[in-house]
Amino acid sequence: MKARLDHIGIAVQELDQALAFYRDALGLEIEAPEEVTSQRVRAHFIPVGESALELLEATAPDSAIAKYVEKRGPGLHHITLRVEDIEAALATLKGKGVRLIDAAARPGAEGSLVAFIHPSAAHGVLVELKQAEERTPRFHAATRVALGGFDLITLSDGYFHLDGGAMFGTVPRTLWQKRLPPDDRNRITLGLRPLIVRGDRTMLIDAGCGDKMDAKSADIYGLDRGYHLDHALAEAGLTVDDIDIVLASHLHFDHVGGFTARREDGSIGPRFPKARYVAHRGEWHDATHPHERNRASYLQENFVPLMEAGVLDLVDDDAEVMPGVTFRRSGGHTQHHQVVMIQSKGETAVFTADMLPTSTHVPDAWIMGYDLYPMETLTFKRAFTREAIERDYLIFFEHEPSLAAGRIRESGGRRSVERVV
Numbered sequence: 001m002k003a004r005l006d007h008i009g010i011a012v013q014e015l016d017q018a019l020a021f022y023r024d025a026l027g028l029e030i031e032a033p034e035e036v037t038s039q040r041v042r043a044h045f046i047p048v049g050e051s052a053l054e055l056l057e058a059t060a061p062d063s064a065i066a067k068y069v070e071k072r073g074p075g076l077h078h079i080t081l082r083v084e085d086i087e088a089a090l091a092t093l094k095g096k097g098v099r100l101i102d103a104a105a106r107p108g109a110e111g112s113l114v115a116f117i118h119p120s121a122a123h124g125v126l127v128e129l130k131q132a133e134e135r136t137p138r139f140h141a142a143t144r145v146a147l148g149g150f151d152l153i154t155l156s157d158g159y160f161h162l163d164g165g166a167m168f169g170t171v172p173r174t175l176w177q178k179r180l181p182p183d184d185r186n187r188i189t190l191g192l193r194p195l196i197v198r199g200d201r202t203m204l205i206d207a208g209c210g211d212k213m214d215a216k217s218a219d220i221y222g223l224d225r226g227y228h229l230d231h232a233l234a235e236a237g238l239t240v241d242d243i244d245i246v247l248a249s250h251l252h253f254d255h256v257g258g259f260t261a262r263r264e265d266g267s268i269g270p271r272f273p274k275a276r277y278v279a280h281r282g283e284w285h286d287a288t289h290p291h292e293r294n295r296a297s298y299l300q301e302n303f304v305p306l307m308e309a310g311v312l313d314l315v316d317d318d319a320e321v322m323p324g325v326t327f328r329r330s331g332g333h334t335q336h337h338q339v340v341m342i343q344s345k346g347e348t349a350v351f352t353a354d355m356l357p358t359s360t361h362v363p364d365a366w367i368m369g370y371d372l373y374p375m376e377t378l379t380f381k382r383a384f385t386r387e388a389i390e391r392d393y394l395i396f397f398e399h400e401p402s403l404a405a406g407r408i409r410e411s412g413g414r415r416s417v418e419r420v421v
């Protein structure tokens with residue numbers, strides 16, 4: 001179980017005296033009080049780094065805090081540990097025979113879930129477990145959109161987390177955190193959204209992180225594959241055998257981790273047994289000759305086994321991968337990063353991959369810190385976004401957590417995305 005200190009609750013007898021110490025002597029800032037009517041208590045939070053102190057003031061004589069102070073005097077009342085999955089935490093504790101006050105989690109403040117552990121089990125300390133509310137809404141239903149003669153089906157390989165600062169480059173946190181709130185490790189939740197293009201043949205563009213990631217990396221990236229690509233394919237009525245072509249926007253692990261899978265004998269091979277795989281020749285060169293800056297993103301196990309199995313085709317800029325589906329070099333993120341243009345009967349959809357990873361990246365200057373050539377991203381993005389607005393392109397956002405596709409709108413100089421999926 002992973003737990004972080006959320007706050008320390010301190011029972012207070014005289015608030016003024018407590019403030020004289022915490023506010024005036026220590027110089028800490030006190031937040032506006034929160035009234036918890038059901039507990040007859042007023043809570044005053046004092047942020048201290050990633051955790052907080054909580055001064056608890058009784059508002060009625062029959063309040064639990066009043067009784068606590070009467071019996072033991074003011075002082076440490078409880079500690080609160082934040083866990084990712086409170087039900088799993090309670091199940092683990094029950095399994096180890098730990099005495100609980102709350103056998104099941106119950107609603108706490110601000111959409112959180114809480115449960116108390118009995119002090120007798122915690123060496124005299126009342127311990128509260130808390131699961132914070134999921135701040136980023138998530139969307140992962142496999143959803144079909146018709147585009148001319150194609151069926152486009154957006155899929156999900158779950159979610160992962162990247163440093164919010166790195167995702168927004170030079171944009172200050174105060175601007176992006178409202179749209180994509182970071183967790184206590186400063187990471188934001190991102191989607192992993194491969195796309196199916198169905199015409200005469202069935203193509204899959206990108207395939208998420210896949211299931212080869214080791215436990216340490218999965219923790220660093222907060223990989224959540226509770227719902228993953230196999231679920232999404234099944235929801236779409238497809239299996240791995242139905243895929244004829246697998247296309248890579250570029251060869252970073254969060255895009256092609258799902259291209260290969262570990263077999264029972266431990267070796268790694270193609271995950272889609274009947275497919276030809278397609279990648280850009282220059283991107284393949286860069287991925288197989290990594291340097292210090294991109295080595296962590298290019299995991300050889302994701303693409304070298306495809307070449308060894310003889311199922312990988314390398315193509316150049318502007319390649320038509322199947323009729324109506326073409327590569328278009330954006331560069332910027334990597335030297336040969338491609339967006340995928342999907343055109344049929346006068347309609348256009350674009351799989352923008354890491355050029356426009358989320359709808360929050362729609363303003364020209366909101367460019368990822370990960371990009372190797374950010375000025376190239378800017379040049380491409382400026383022209384592309386204008387074109388997308390004028391021609392009403394349907395954009396698929398591969399890393400957007402709560403939306404899969406939409407159209408870029410502009411009014412009064414401000415851009416927004418109108419949701420389609």
Ligand SMILES: [Zn+2]
Nearest residue numbers: 250252333354
């Ligand atoms: Zn990338």
Ligand SMILES: [Zn+2]
Nearest residue numbers: 252254255354
């Ligand atoms: Zn990416």
